[in-house]
Amino acid sequence: MKNIMHASFFIAFFNHKFISGVLIQILKRNKPFIPLLFGSEYISPCAVKSSSTGFLSAIERAIEEEEYRKARAEVNRKGLNVEGYSIEGHSIGGHETCVIVPQLKAAFDIGRCPSRAVHQNFLFITHAHLDHIGGLPMYIATRGLYGLKPPTVFVPPSIKEDVEKLLDIHSTMSNVELNLDLIALDVGETYEMRNDLVVRPVRTHHVIPSQGYVIYSVRKKLKKQYIHLEGKKIEKLKKSGVQITDSVLCPEVAFTGDTASDFYLDPRSADALRAKVLITEATFLDDNCSVEHAREHGHTHIYEIMEHAKWIRNKTLVLTHFSPRYSIEEIRQGISKLKPQEEMEEAAYGLELSNVHFIWVVRFPTGEEQVVNKLEETLPQGFLRERGRIVEGRAPQARILKHPTIGAFLTHCGWNSILESIEFGVPIIALPMNFYSDQPMNARLIVENGVAVEIARDGNGKLHRGNIAEIIKDVIFGEQIGEDLRRKVKSLGENIRLLRDRDE
Numbered sequence: 226m227k228n229i230m231h232a233s234f235f236i237a238f239f240n241h242k243f244i245s246g247v248l249i250q251i252l253k254r255n256k257p258f259i260p261l262l263f264g265s266e267y268i269s270p271c272a273v274k275s276s277s278t279g280f281l282s283a284i285e286r287a288i289e290e291e292e293y294r295k296a297r298a299e300v301n302r303k304g305l306n307v308e309g310y311s312i313e314g315h316s317i318g319g320h321e322t323c324v325i326v327p328q329l330k331a332a333f334d335i336g337r338c339p340s341r342a343v344h345q346n347f348l349f350i351t352h353a354h355l356d357h358i359g360g361l362p363m364y365i366a367t368r369g370l371y372g373l374k375p376p377t378v379f380v381p382p383s384i385k386e387d388v389e390k391l392l393d394i395h396s397t398m399s400n401v402e403l404n405l406d407l408i409a410l411d412v413g414e415t416y417e418m419r420n421d422l423v424v425r426p427v428r429t430h431h432v433i434p435s436q437g438y439v440i441y442s443v444r445k446k447l448k449k450q451y452i453h454l455e456g457k458k459i460e461k462l463k464k465s466g467v468q469i470t471d472s473v474l475c476p477e478v479a480f481t482g483d484t485a486s487d488f489y490l491d492p493r494s495a496d497a498l499r500a501k502v503l504i505t506e507a508t509f510l511d512d513n514c515s516v517e518h519a520r521e522h523g524h525t526h527i528y529e530i531m532e533h534a535k536w537i538r539n540k541t542l543v544l545t546h547f548s549p550r551y552s553i554e555e556i557r558q559g560i561s562k563l564k565p566q567e568e569m570e571e572a573a574y575g576l577e578l579s580n581v582h583f584i585w586v587v588r589f590p591t592g593e594e595q596v597v598n599k600l601e602e603t604l605p606q607g608f609l610r611e612r613g614r615i616v617e618g619r620a621p622q623a624r625i626l627k628h629p630t631i632g633a634f635l636t637h638c639g640w641n642s643i644l645e646s647i648e649f650g651v652p653i654i655a656l657p658m659n660f661y662s663d664q665p666m667n668a669r670l671i672v673e674n675g676v677a678v679e680i681a682r683d684g685n686g687k688l689h690r691g692n693i694a695e696i697i698k699d700v701i702f703g704e705q706i707g708e709d710l711r712r713k714v715k716s717l718g719e720n721i722r723l724l725r726d727r728d729e
């Protein structure tokens with residue numbers, strides 16, 4: 226988690242089916258914004274309520290607008306570099322979305338018109354909510370002002386006529402020509418942006434007509450029937466005018482805009498779900514806004530991304546469009562939920578390597594049963610049956626810790642778990658998971674007191690199975706480390722029990 230950068234995105238790297246996360250959304254706000262009601266999507270029962278009306282609320286709004294402006298200026302020009310693409314822009318649900326990929330000369334959606342967007346020749350509009358299209362006239366006009374060539378703007382076919390009318394009105398009102406190449410590109414159609422780059426729309430599922438876009442690189446591949454030929458013969462064929470190569474399309478960058486999670490289950494989303502980079506939305510992040518609420522408004526809840534992770538084959542997933550109801554801390558917390566899956570799997574491999582017997586208590590917001598299935602799929606066959614037990618949900622932790630055969634307790638370092646472990650004289654292997662809680666501090670404290678060893682992460686905050694296995698072995702079998710820990714934790718445990726008995 227060292228890579229905290231300033232931009233309005235969250236990014237998660239998908240490595241095969243494992244997820245890990247690096248948070249990159251920064252908008253400094255102490256309290257949530259009052260959502261500005263752009264379009265209909267924001268009218269929701271759990272929208273932030275303004276306590277005052279009239280004059281006061283106008284001031285409140287002005288202050289928030291000012292905060293918003295400042296935060297926006299702060300994230301300006303700061304982006305991410307992923308899979309060879311730099312990605313910039315802004316994305317806050319209901320306020321504005323504009324994601325820019327300069328290498329492709331492309332901008333996706335244009336809720337307002339950030340200055341960096343003006344220099345992109347291609348603009349892809351996903352749907353007509355104002356936080357996604359509001360900046361369009363300004364984008365075209367500013368390009369005109371700078372003497373840049375008319376842009377190519379892609380829209381879903383159903384809104385093309387209305388967009389033309391809108392631009393006509395602006396043109397008439399301002400007496401300025403708005404020059405552009407407006408293209409209604411339908412799902413199933415292909416448009417050639419360059420001879421090595423094409424775009425295809427992909428179906429998304431929102432409350433009004435919408436579509437995402439997948440941008441493909443076009444590569445030439447030698448036809449199968451010529452693969453066995455020598456270089457000279459191939460050269461000769463080529464000179465004689467024979468078509469010796471096939472064109473292969475490789476999905477590079479996909480952008481969904483607003484969509485419900487049905488997108489992940491639609492077989493036609495396959496290319497978007499295997500693009501190098503998928504830029505999509507996770508508008509809702511916690512239990513205050515349910516999955517049902519997200520679905521009703523055509524949005525995705527982060528729980529659904531966890532649920533559908535197995536369909537996501539992208540190397541990098543960039544999450545955008547967080548609801549403005551969330552403070553930066555809440556966004557960090559929401560996103561930290563994406564981490565455990567990979568970490569659990571890495572821990573599983575660490576356990577496998579360490580050769581110890583274990584009981585593993587698994588709790589997961591999407592349902593424990595699914596996790597057990599996922600773990601069984603991931604782990605070497607027979608692994609769970611031979612040496613371990615997985616206990617779903619709540620386990621009788623105290624009873625387990627009390628048992629004389631228990632050699633160590635691997636824990637995320639919640640305070641109660643730590644106390645329980647010390648009380649029963651069980652050495653701790655500390656694996657703090659949530660960086661925004663007291664877990665890391667608890668871990669440091671018990672390590673300093675000599676009753677725990679912490680599993681270290683690398684510079685990118687990642688865990689490594691080899692390292693996990695080493696530590697487990699040291700604690701369980703290690704003559705020096707293990708014995709030291711047991712001695713210290715026993716005496717500390719006795720002291721705790723003595724103190725408690727005296728108080729009672």
Ligand SMILES: [Zn+2]
Pocket residue numbers: 266318319322354356357483546
């Ligand atoms: Zn939106």
Ligand SMILES: [Zn+2]
Pocket residue numbers: 266352354431483
């Ligand atoms: Zn929308």
